[in-house]
Amino acid sequence: AQSVSQHNHHVILSEAASLELGCNYSYGGTVNLFWYVQYPGQHLQLLLMYFSGYPLVKGIKGFEAEFIKSKFSFNLRKPSVQWSDTAEYFCAVNPNGANNLFFGTGTRLTVIP
Amino acid sequence: DAGITQSPRYKITETGRQVTLMCHQTWSHSYMFWYRQDLGHGLRLIYYSAAADITDKGEVPDGYVVSRSKTENFPLTLESATRSQTSVYFCASSYPGQGHTEAFFGQGTRLTVV
Numbered sequence: 001a002q003s004v005s006q007h008n009h010h011v012i013l014s015e016a017a018s019l020e021l022g023c024n025y026s027y028g029g030t031v032n033l034f035w036y037v038q039y040p041g042q043h044l045q046l047l048l049m050y051f052s053g054y055p056l057v058k059g060i061k062g063f064e065a066e067f068i069k070s071k072f073s074f075n076l077r078k079p080s081v082q083w084s085d086t087a088e089y090f091c092a093v094n095p096n097g098a099n100n101l102f103f104g105t106g107t108r109l110t111v112i113p
Numbered sequence: 114d115a116g117i118t119q120s121p122r123y124k125i126t127e128t129g130r131q132v133t134l135m136c137h138q139t140w141s142h143s144y145m146f147w148y149r150q151d152l153g154h155g156l157r158l159i160y161y162s163a164a165a166d167i168t169d170k171g172e173v174p175d176g177y178v179v180s181r182s183k184t185e186n187f188p189l190t191l192e193s194a195t196r197s198q199t200s201v202y203f204c205a206s207s208y209p210g211q212g213h214t215e216a217f218f219g220q221g222t223r224l225t226v227v
Binding site: 006034043044046100101105 | 144146148153154155156157158161163171203205207215216217218219220221
């Protein structure tokens with residue numbers, strides 16, 4: 001079955017450490033890719049998205065993600081995390097012009113001060 | 114305030130009761146969605162709607178009913194609530210353009226079925 005995979009379920013980092021969260025998908029053809037963040041007790045907010053062009057996209061709060069088509073991946077990165085980045089991060093895929101998003105299971109990030 | 118709002122934010126109900134979760138958006142987005150969020154499953158699509166009076170099933174529609182008589186409202190009804198429907202429910206809306214879909218989410222409704 002087609003899917004979106006986030007293999008890291010819970011990541012714990014110290015402040016200033018670098019972050020990379022993996023996201024792989026299995027949909028073929030054209031895809032649009034998203035990372036959403038959910039801070040504790042809040043709703044999902046868009047961090048960044050990719051739909052065409054240069055494969056490295058920059059989002060809010062210093063996050064970036066790289067689309068590697070050959071690897072079906074869209075990993076999220078941040079060079080130096082802060083305590084306020086503690087949240088759950090969801091990768092989502094909009095495949096082949098479909099009108100809804102398919103989400104990964106999420107990665108919980110805990111940043112220790 | 115403009116945006117997408119859900120009500121109630123929290124709800125406790127008994128097994129077998131009918132429950133309706135409300136969702137209202139002020140952007141006139143054509144698409145609206147209902148997701149449920151559960152540990153280990155992420156977000157799963159229950160139903161979505163492409164426009165008023167057009168709805169379609171998502172990944173986990175069983176036990177739920179939706180309607181969309183007006184563009185701005187997309188209520189979700191649990192006809193006879195079960196404990197397995199205890200979850201956090203998110204409504205979202207989007208306005209597809211340029212071949213991509215960015216969804217805007219409501220604050221969520223935490224539903225507990227006892």
